Amino acid sequence: MMTKQRVIRVSTKQLSYAVCVLGTEISLDIKGSLPKGATSFDARGTAGLRVYVTYDPRLTSKPEGSKMWPLDADTEVIVALKGLSSAVNDHKVRVSYYGQSGQTPIASAWLYITCVALSLDADTSRTGTVESYATNKTKWTWGPHGEGAVLLVNCDRDGPSSGNVDHAYPYVRSHADLQDLSLVILNINSPAGIFDNHKLILHISMFDAAKVRVFHAAAGNSSVSHYEHILGSDKFSYAVEPTDGKGQHMFYVEGLAFPDTDFNGLVSLNATLLEQTNRTSPATPVFTDTVVFHVAPWLMTPNTQKPLEIFVCSIEKGENSNKKFLEAIKLLARKASCKLTICPEVENRGDRWIQDEMEFGYVESPHKSFPVVFDSPRNRGLKEFPFKKILGPDFGYVTREPKNGRVSSLDSFGNLDVSPPVTVKGKDYPLGRILLGSSFPGSGNRKMAKVVRDFLYAQKVQCPVELYSDWLTVGHVDEFLSFVPAPGKKGFRLLLASPLACLKLFEEKQKEGYGDAALFEGLKTVGKITLNQLLADRNLRQDSKYVQSCIDWNRSILKRELGVSERDIIDIPQLFTLEGSTATALFPDMVNMLVLGEHLGIPKPHGPIIHGQCCLEVKVRSLLEPLGLSCTFIDDFFSYHVLLGEVHCGTNVRREPFSFHWWNILP
Numbered sequence: 001m002m003t004k005q006r007v008i009r010v011s012t013k014q015l016s017y018a019v020c021v022l023g024t025e026i027s028l029d030i031k032g033s034l035p036k037g038a039t040s041f042d043a044r045g046t047a048g049l050r051v052y053v054t055y056d057p058r059l060t061s062k063p064e065g066s067k068m069w070p071l072d073a074d075t076e077v078i079v080a081l082k083g084l085s086s087a088v089n090d091h092k093v094r095v096s097y098y099g100q101s102g103q104t105p106i107a108s109a110w111l112y113i114t115c116v117a118l119s120l121d122a123d124t125s126r127t128g129t130v131e132s133y134a135t136n137k138t139k140w141t142w143g144p145h146g147e148g149a150v151l152l153v154n155c156d157r158d159g160p161s162s163g164n165v166d167h168a169y170p171y172v173r174s175h176a177d178l179q180d181l182s183l184v185i186l187n188i189n190s191p192a193g194i195f196d197n198h199k200l201i202l203h204i205s206m207f208d209a210a211k212v213r214v215f216h217a218a219a220g221n222s223s224v225s226h227y228e229h230i231l232g233s234d235k236f237s238y239a240v241e242p243t244d245g246k247g248q249h250m251f252y253v254e255g256l257a258f259p260d261t262d263f264n265g266l267v268s269l270n271a272t273l274l275e276q277t278n279r280t281s282p283a284t285p286v287f288t289d290t291v292v293f294h295v296a297p298w299l300m301t302p303n304t305q306k307p308l309e310i311f312v313c314s315i316e317k318g319e320n321s322n323k324k325f326l327e328a329i330k331l332l333a334r335k336a337s338c339k340l341t342i343c344p345e346v347e348n349r350g351d352r353w354i355q356d357e358m359e360f361g362y363v364e365s366p367h368k369s370f371p372v373v374f375d376s377p378r379n380r381g382l383k384e385f386p387f388k389k390i391l392g393p394d395f396g397y398v399t400r401e402p403k404n405g406r407v408s409s410l411d412s413f414g415n416l417d418v419s420p421p422v423t424v425k426g427k428d429y430p431l432g433r434i435l436l437g438s439s440f441p442g443s444g445n446r447k448m449a450k451v452v453r454d455f456l457y458a459q460k461v462q463c464p465v466e467l468y469s470d471w472l473t474v475g476h477v478d479e480f481l482s483f484v485p486a487p488g489k490k491g492f493r494l495l496l497a498s499p500l501a502c503l504k505l506f507e508e509k510q511k512e513g514y515g516d517a518a519l520f521e522g523l524k525t526v527g528k529i530t531l532n533q534l535l536a537d538r539n540l541r542q543d544s545k546y547v548q549s550c551i552d553w554n555r556s557i558l559k560r561e562l563g564v565s566e567r568d569i570i571d572i573p574q575l576f577t578l579e580g581s582t583a584t585a586l587f588p589d590m591v592n593m594l595v596l597g598e599h600l601g602i603p604k605p606h607g608p609i610i611h612g613q614c615c616l617e618v619k620v621r622s623l624l625e626p627l628g629l630s631c632t633f634i635d636d637f638f639s640y641h642v643l644l645g646e647v648h649c650g651t652n653v654r655r656e657p658f659s660f661h662w663w664n665i666l667p
Contacts, residue, residue, distance in 0.1 A: 007027045008027070009029040010109035012097065012107040013033065018112070020114070020115055020116070021081070021286070023081065025080045028111065035107035039102075041097050041098065043095045043096075044093070048083025048115065049080070049083070055075045056073075079111075081113070084117055085113075085115045088191050089113070093113065097109075116273075117187065119186075120184065120269065121185045121186075122253075122269075122291045123367065124147055126149075128367045136148070140294050148663075149292070150364075150366060151253060151255040151294065153254075153296070154181065155167060156180065158173055167213065178252060182293065185251070192244040197276050201239055201272045203231070204268065205236075206236055208268060210232075211295070212256060213229065213233070213256055214232060214252070216249065217249075217251070251269075253293065258297065258398060261454045266295075270289070270290045273287045297662060298363060298374060298459055299662060301655035303482065304483060307596045307653050308339065308655055309654040310338055310652070312326065312329050312342055312650060313353075315348070320643060322650070328634040329634070329651065332632055333596070347389060350381050353382070356378055356476075357378060357380070357382040357383075357386065358382075358385075358386045358413060360654040361374060366661075372397065373386045373391070373398075375398070387399075402450070403451075408446040409476070410447060410470070414479075415478070417481070419432040419435060419483060424560075424562060435464070436465075445470050465561040467558070471546075471582060471583055472582055472584070473583060474644050478592050480496060482591045482595065483495070484624065485597065487627065490564075490568055494558060494564055495591050497571075497589065498551065499544035500544065500571075505619055507535060514531060514608065514615075515531045518608055519534065555569070572623070574587075584644060585641070587616075588636060589641075595653075600629055601647050603640075604635045617633055
């Protein structure tokens, strides 16, 4: 499909000349220099040009035979450029003017055209390779049939280990750094001498300058020091050195910013051919080619994705040491054939809540993908760990900090999760939906920081769902929900903590004659509670009713926003008690689990022992093992539970990216 790019005036008094770009169309102004007495015209071109006339059929009709076009009609002469020039001015168009007799031309206007090939090309078909002279680059569209190039935020660190993320530096740091950038090729094919009075400019808008950076590869030199920073920051345009004849210029483009409230993720790179008619006059544009990029969003991975690496902190000092917990995690990691990384105390500075400090995700383009850690603004003992120990070669880093520095417990990333892929009322979410906890509608209490929420919403492809978590003392969504892989079309089950399911189980055991069986049996320094005592506690029953109503509020949201039904939900028995106006788990919170494929690391609840087994563990096994899941109960009572957290809070998992490409979504 050809595009009309410009209007060229022709004259009967002098020859006209133009340099035009192959694949474009030009409109001839044939009426600006009419000879006296002219009433009609015809237009013809040499090989390599297609000359035709457009007209309004309501005002005139196409001439038959050798008749001419009337000049007073609404007509326009179009020249389509189909053939490349082998020499300057080798294509010609003649416009002949006729008087009333219409037999012999009374005057002619000549236009000499030099047709050059010029194209700014990127991977606009999203195949991983650059296609020369592509036509699908000026607009960015979503979906499996969409077109447009993709740009990665160059947020890993391929340079020295003590440095910042790569895009903080206005130069290429290494050949590995170069691999994170998107290749753009400027293709030129022209006769010699064209650039005596023409020049090529590569340029970006001032609004994109803070979002993108462009480097130019020096011809014949592969050293990274010869990649010149030409666009971005305070650089808006760059004059490309001319080449006579056929040539290619290689550019590398890096993203500097993720999509956010003030940035929709789209940036444009332009190449413009300018004509310089004389030294004293400004140059005028002849042709512009544009490539539109979309910066890749940051993506989260749900529990159903394959685990690749577990992170956990080592806390050796004090009465809340997690040595036994670490041994249990090591065993589970071996079972799941998963790499284990232990953050030592010298690095965590006594902060064991590694789930709260960071969230693992990834970025993807057709040519490259790498994990990216999102560092929460909670900034406690683990504050430096994501930047100093996770950021590195092909491992990116991003963070969002409130300007006023104010954060709440809801800014910790135990309060951030993502569902497996779902379909809701016919709309697909093939990368799942982000889940984040907030306050009750209208209550105006704790919320996740606006900069973090805005960032998550701006990624667009995992459309967030806000849940009510402020009823909890800590206030995290992982205290009442989790996802586990399961057979079937959906591929998962949603686990929800349920006080009523727990009371029902305990009532059954009481009726069976086990009222004297007790919670916390055998735990030193913890008073045991028998089933009879627990079920007689009116305050606990009232607390349970309130907590169940809070969870049921979220249950309705999750069913509506994730398209899950009751058969997709499993109620995990769990009790909470109110301390003031917020709730904490009475015994270790079993939904706060570590999911490693079929292997689950579940907080050991220390429930009533009946027939030599914890009845809570037996119940949970009966719910989950038929799904092909293996339940390992991990004792975290003194190392995590009494400190208001559990297994999930104390671990973190990097998971395999989705096979589905984000750009194929129809948001």
